[in-house]
Amino acid sequence: MTDPLNHSYYAATAHERQLRSDIGDERCDVAVIGGGFTGLSAALACAERGFSVILIELKTVGFGASGRNGGQLIPGLRWTASELEEEFGSERANALFNLCWRENRVKARIAKHGIACDLKAGHLEAAWTPKDFDAMRREADYLAARFGYESDVVAKTDMDAHIATPLYHGGVHDPQGGHFHPLNYAIGLAKAAERAGVRIREDERVWLIDSSSADPVELMTEWSIISARYVIDATDSWIGDVEPDLGRYTVPIMNYNIATAPLANADALLPGDAAVADSRFVLNYFRLSADKRLIFGGGERYSQTPPRDIAAFVRPFMAEVFPEIADAKIDYGWGGAVAVTMNRLPHIGRRGNVFYAHGFSGHGALVTTLAGELIAEAMAGTAERFDVLANLPSKPFPGGKWLRQPLATLGLLYYAMKDKLG
Template sequence: MTDPLANSYYAATAYPWRPRAFDGDYRCDVAVIGGGFTGLSAALACAERGFSVMLVEAETIGFGASGRNGGQLIPGLRWSASEMEAEFGRERADALFDLCWRDNRVQARIAKHGIDCDLKAGHLEAAWTPKDFAAMHREAEFLDSRFGYPTRIIERADMDAHIASPLYHGGVYDAHAGHFHPLNYAIGLARAAEAAGVVILEGRRADLILDGNPGELFIGDATIAARYIINAADSWIGDVDPDLGRYTVPIMNYNIATAPLVSADALLPSDAAVADSRFVLNYFRLSADRRLIFGGGERYSQTPPRDIAAFVRPFMAEVFPQIADTPIDYGWGGAVAVTMNRLPHIGRRGNVFFAHGFSGHGALVTTLSGELVADALAGTAERFDVFAALPSSPFPGGKWLRRPLATLGLLWYALKDRIG
């Protein structure tokens, strides 16, 4: 089967990357599984603390969701700040807010390492219904009054300053959010990690972890002996640890990139990234070379559509009928690991740390999570514990029924989108 990433705009415009050759002893302080944002940031942060680090990636750097996503940098988690306070109380909400809204580790890494990844400011959450807009309005006021976090409420009459579409009933603009080229960011992290001393092994699939002191990570015909192991394989975490795999199900998302648009500035005048409020949301933005990158629709089968562009085009045409027939140059997709409650699942079991299940809201929080794992590994676990204490539970149904039961639930919420 052809890999959907093969026709990715990101892959076509990525900077050259190949890890340095390695011919040495497979022994280190820290072995990291997964070459996405979480694994790369964890490896980099561990190396900066003086640990010897090896990172293994079954494919290539950024092959998973980190190199395939919509490129939207949205502060927070899938739960709103008011939901977190209602569920966890004021003190825990403060700690989560400081981590997930105020501490932008992506911007910090981009600045520190000079990563060229088309970083732009601004994100608009667009209301699909008047009820959604009322809820956004309340949340924006809560963010301002409770946390002093400023956003801008956009009334329906003023939406044309951001988006040339009649579909939406208003929105909320966040100047602290933004968008970027995710694969070039991943490659930038990989280059920074190598410069800090991390050994990166691409094309090496992790098969099994034996927890001990040291632990052992089996990678085909070789074994890495490590004091600590970090499992950041996300959608593939169950291939290495079947028990952790029970906590997520993979949802397939698809993106397209149009040909460069003469009308790009008219389409999205503020050049902000946009995501709407539907359960099966549309999300879109302009690339640095003035293409519309648009994600729409979900599939609960692992088999991609034969024609990704044809699958996504109707969603784009609904939002932007004025470009319904514009040429589409790229169409690609990938899996998003979703937890039961849409909160990430992060923790430690002996000498093995793990972080996964970012549920489609991970472009910012994955970098942070990797750094929090490095903190805990180095002996400072206070901020790590904030995330590790988030509630989590495995999907019901066991190995064979877990995905079908989750699919039924997701289809129900998708149906609610259609019937209002």
Template sequence: MSDPLNHSYYAATAHEWRPRDHIEDDFSCDVAVIGGGFTGLSAALACAERGFSVILVEAEHVGFGASGRNGGQLIPGLRWTASELDTEFGHERADALFDLCWRDNRVKARIAKHGIDCDLKSGHLEAAWTPGDFDAMRREADYLATRFGYETEVVEKAGMDAHVASPRYHGGVYDARAGHFHPLNYAVGLAKAAEAAGVRIFEGRRATSIRAGDPGQLLLGKVAVEARYFIDATDSWIGDLEPDLGRYTVPIMNYNIATAPLANADELLPSDAAVADSRFVLNYFRLSADKRLIFGGGERYSQTPPRDIAAFVRPFMTGVFPQIADAKIDYGWGGAVGVTMNRLPHIGRRGNMFFAHGFSGHGALVTTLAGELIAEAMAGTAERFDLLANLPSRPFPGGNWLQRPLATLGLLFYALKDRLG
């Protein structure tokens, strides 16, 4: 295994996939997409469907980044609550964002349209770590119902056993419209659909620079690709190609484990929902199709991974499920979460280059949407793209050198509060 962070259950159970194309010579196209995660694949597919000639270059392989390593939790919305959006942006804009980010489930639509086999399941529970967290969740659930007509189910502490067999939680909110899936197989399914739609996908090709112009040029080492439009979908790596955009996010390392298949899996999570709790450094978990517990917990603000990922994550799992403290752990992996200063994604356009990054740990659903909106904008119908593109965003303070230490300090503060709370 060349990448010690990617000894993942997903890589071990990925569907067969090999791109058809190799790139040897210079050539030209309408759209060049950089990055083969959900954002890039979705954008490439949607552009091809609109009749553009499209290539996608991926430095490693499709789903190599966060898209092939995440917790697989499909949670509608953004990292902000709907009431926060209302307060900050006013009703009209919040309504439009709500329609897009909560109601419009493009992942489900893609899975249905292309018959993507990725273990999609329904149901998500937000679980309260403290009684105060539960009060806030209940208020937000009421708000969603009365203001947006979006019904969720408030689960009292006494009813939590129906979803999660843990003594830790003080109640929760269950959303039947949310769910979970095998993220790498979704990425592979999108790649196959994109190829079928005419996208030429090149793996193992790292873009080294984008030169503006009409047409502009994308350099892949010695090979040059001329294109009318570029889509930078490199998320945590965006600063390598566009140093200025790199100032808008910091990469936070997050780790997952998968146990061996568990005989008592259905007792741990009887409704088979995915669960994420309300800690600042949250625990999130779900069952795989073959009844493993996939558990994410613990962040590190250093880029150096723990020597033993299983040993690092196990205490978080045991904290939630003491009854499986000794469970065998078959896989441990990690990845970088691109986090913006205000936790809203940073999406936009600079000349003929579109970008979308910084989904702040909440990208499994919204990246597919973002990719499709970029294609809409390119085709000249930019209204809905502008909705997301105009979310406020600021670079982290301190310039390139100080930016990470300062951001890290802030995150450490909240993580400490978690431990004390």
């Protein structure tokens, strides 16, 4: 049955692919669960180091958030660099900055493997309030002085060079950021992984990770038993289905996107052709596709039930930013779950020979590829850079299995209400 949440522009314009399937018990060095950016990059990096790798995906490569997100490439983490330094000190802040701001592994993979995914440069953070703009300007000054990281502070009077709306009070343009076609990137990673020797098995569910013996770890799937020296759990929003204990560290938040028909005035709406995200807690984020559609994400729902009409749900948010296209034809509407941690930092680590990375909290298009590669480094015996992310603090959401989501929803609604009250 067609997934009503996956009527996406990306699925409609994806590169050609075929379902990969296999049945039977197997042995390998590394078994990866999940065919999103984290799992694919980990599988590829492990194969490049000489490991034999099997990747198991419940649906198809890029089916989840990796293949249906906003396509925004935003350097860093959900915390600012100054917040990281204040919390963790200068040494850890340096290490986190070098990994999460300077290390653009997505761009490197695209170049190395010739992945055609409409990569464009530039990301604009737009200030919803004057107070937000003041904070952005201070952070830009801090990044330049502390790390030599240059970005462009854009005053409200100069915003029309980037975006045709009076709604925002300035912003910061980061030329190191950008945007791309995320599903085609995932498909490109999968093809590169297969060329490196990774065996990909799609349409196969993993029911259980049995790590009772350190070596091998056994994956119980609906079709077979896969024995591996190491396992990488990269299932993100679905991690609780495979490892319930890890599922306590995230809650799923539903995000929705639309893509208009190609717009004659597309370049006038976003003259700089950068991706844009604003500073609200429940933010709007948008960009132009290669064929001049506006891809717009807006609003959140804390229920797992999608709106009856996704286009109608998102349209008012688009119309608030760009009233001149309030009635534009919308060709695609889709959505999906984002796994969010309590502190918005990713939850990455290992338990014995099982590695995991999840909870990227809507800021994962860049750091997921990095996380996968760092897991491969650690597996090969060099864990220093992996430990930089694995040592980030994390706490499970309170409330247990039944109350975790309702309690988290109350907190999220509080911050959403603050947006509306200014």
